[in-house]
Amino acid sequence: MSEATKTLTKGDLFKHFMLGYSSETAYNYERLQALGRANASVDLLNKLYDTKEEKINAIQKYFVFFNTEPSFIGTVIHGIEASMEEQIANGAPIADDEFNSIRTGLMGPMAGIGDTVSQGIVYPILAGIGCSLAVQGNFAGPIIFELGYKAIMLGLGWYMYTLGYKQGKTAIINMLRDKTLDRITELFSIVGLMVVGSMAFSRVAITSPLVWQFSESAFKLQDAFDMLFPGVLPLLITMGVWWLTKRFKPTTVIAIIFAVGIVLALLGVITTPL
Amino acid sequence: MLLKAILVALIATCSTWWFSHSITRTWLYPLWSGFLVALAMGQPLEGMQAAAYINLAYLGWITAGGTMPGNLMVAGVFGTALTLLSGADPKLAVTFAVPFSLLGIISWQGYMTINALWVHRAEKYAAEGNLQGVRMMNYLPSFFVSLLLNGVPAFILVYFGGDLATRLINSVPQPVINALATVGAIMPALGIAMLLNYMGKPKLIPFFFLGFFLAAYLKLDVMAITIFAAVIAVVMYLFFTPKPKDTEVSNV
Numbered sequence: 056m057s058e059a060t061k062t063l064t065k066g067d068l069f070k071h072f073m074l075g076y077s078s079e080t081a082y083n084y085e086r087l088q089a090l091g092r093a094n095a096s097v098d099l100l101n102k103l104y105d106t107k108e109e110k111i112n113a114i115q116k117y118f119v120f121f122n123t124e125p126s127f128i129g130t131v132i133h134g135i136e137a138s139m140e141e142q143i144a145n146g147a148p149i150a151d152d153e154f155n156s157i158r159t160g161l162m163g164p165m166a167g168i169g170d171t172v173s174q175g176i177v178y179p180i181l182a183g184i185g186c187s188l189a190v191q192g193n194f195a196g197p198i199i200f201e202l203g204y205k206a207i208m209l210g211l212g213w214y215m216y217t218l219g220y221k222q223g224k225t226a227i228i229n230m231l232r233d234k235t236l237d238r239i240t241e242l243f244s245i246v247g248l249m250v251v252g253s254m255a256f257s258r259v260a261i262t263s264p265l266v267w268q269f270s271e272s273a274f275k276l277q278d279a280f281d282m283l284f285p286g287v288l289p290l291l292i293t294m295g296v297w298w299l300t301k302r303f304k305p306t307t308v309i310a311i312i313f314a315v316g317i318v319l320a321l322l323g324v325i326t327t328p329l
Numbered sequence: 330m331l332l333k334a335i336l337v338a339l340i341a342t343c344s345t346w347w348f349s350h351s352i353t354r355t356w357l358y359p360l361w362s363g364f365l366v367a368l369a370m371g372q373p374l375e376g377m378q379a380a381a382y383i384n385l386a387y388l389g390w391i392t393a394g395g396t397m398p399g400n401l402m403v404a405g406v407f408g409t410a411l412t413l414l415s416g417a418d419p420k421l422a423v424t425f426a427v428p429f430s431l432l433g434i435i436s437w438q439g440y441m442t443i444n445a446l447w448v449h450r451a452e453k454y455a456a457e458g459n460l461q462g463v464r465m466m467n468y469l470p471s472f473f474v475s476l477l478l479n480g481v482p483a484f485i486l487v488y489f490g491g492d493l494a495t496r497l498i499n500s501v502p503q504p505v506i507n508a509l510a511t512v513g514a515i516m517p518a519l520g521i522a523m524l525l526n527y528m529g530k531p532k533l534i535p536f537f538f539l540g541f542f543l544a545a546y547l548k549l550d551v552m553a554i555t556i557f558a559a560v561i562a563v564v565m566y567l568f569f570t571p572k573p574k575d576t577e578v579s580n581v
Binding site for chain 1: 431511515
């Protein structure tokens with residue numbers, strides 16, 4: 056009781072948060088982000104404990120298999136880690152297996168949400184815009200992608216980290232139970248799908264060079280397409296590839312695209328404006 | 330050329346050795362890593378275009394749990410470098426990049442397997458109370474593994490590969506070049522298809538077609554479509570969010 060409570064300052068927390076971005080520096084199949092989490096804990100433990108024995112005791116629990124999405128959403132688990140470490144240092148009876156069962160219980164759901172946000176929403180929308188600008192020779196393309204992606208990543212990452220630190224696992228359980236998150240994901244998916252829909256038209260740049268010569272005039276197939284149904288070839292190709300991806304591995308689909316694409320192009324059925 | 334080769338080797342190394350995702354998270358993606366290669370090689374415009382053409386094929390590639398269906402980092406760095414070295418049209422970049430990305434699956438598996446060694450060393454240091462040793466094991470050895478698997482091949486490609494790449498691309502007849510460019514133009518369909526599989530719940534798929542036809546018939550560009558899409562999403566949210574209070578009142 057008389058002992059002063061050990062508290063982590065905002066600076067300590069920010070450092071722990073930033074070290075979380077090294078979770079995948081020694082990424083490996085055996086234990087994924089375990090070493091990365093141990094590395095992030097080093098400064099926390101140096102701050103919270105004085106003796107070597109206490110530190111040895113504290114760091115060893117991190118060497119279990121651990122894997123989540125560590126940049127956008129999974130940072131909430133990093134925040135919970137900091138909060139639990141602080142409580143343990145102040146005498147709370149949180150056993151190592153309890154500590155780890157909370158972390159490993161959350162890592163799956165957080166990976167699911169985090170991968171959807173980072174790779175299913177933020178990446179395709181920003182890369183879609185960035186690539187469209189870049190192929191036109193506009194340097195804003197890669198710059199918008201880099202700055203936009205990092206701003207969202209660090210902003211959301213820090214928000215989730217502090218949420219985890221302040222509210223612990225109840226914050227996440229409430230978040231999972233509340234349907235708001237699902238709805239927001241769906242709304243962003245609308246933006247993502249519309250963006251890639253427009254890119255299926257503009258970036259699957261396939262036309263047909265077929266021409267039928269009649270005595271009086273020439274019939275150009277592509278002219279008819281442009282008049283009746285602009286983008287019919289990009290749409291058919293995208294739908295065809297989509298159908299293939301539901302049946303074959305990506306590498307097989309790539310092989311099919313190479314084979315069919317080269318044959319049809321050499322036969323003069325399809326081409327791309329060079 | 331020596332300086333260029335060293336810089337590209339470092340980019341190749343760090344696009345796999347993620348020392349801090351606050352910096353390296355976007356190095357996974359060809360648009361950014363390829364752009365860095367373009368800057369390093371002194372051809373920002375062509376390199377950026379090559380990088381963008383490569384990235385389009387990977388719009389829907391989800392890499393989760395350390396498995397990936399093709400190595401994006403290798404595709405971006407090596408594909409851009411080879412395009413610039415050979416002087417080929419940036420539209421061909423994706424056809425160069427894809428074979429590298431498939432080879433890259435093997436180097437990725439090597440990286441993920443070898444790195445397990447450092448966890449065991451770190452665990453030993455932890456038991457001895459050597460916390461700085463744990464930190465060193467997290468950062469240092471994986472740098473050298475990535476340098477060996479990615480950096481050295483990139484260096485060799487840029488330093489020695491220029492002549493060979495130019496001669497190869499010049500020896501390919503024009504119809505074959507056109508055919509490869511056509512394949513490159515189909516590749517974005519793969520990225521799009523994988524994204525549809527990942528986030529296309531049946532009830533959301535119509536929005537894909539809405540985006541397609543807005544571009545096809547109204548010729549709207551991607552920024553305009555993003556803005557319209559955002560407005561539609563906000564309207565959907567405001568109009569269709571269930572309000573439990575209202576239903577209670579109406580039941581009374």
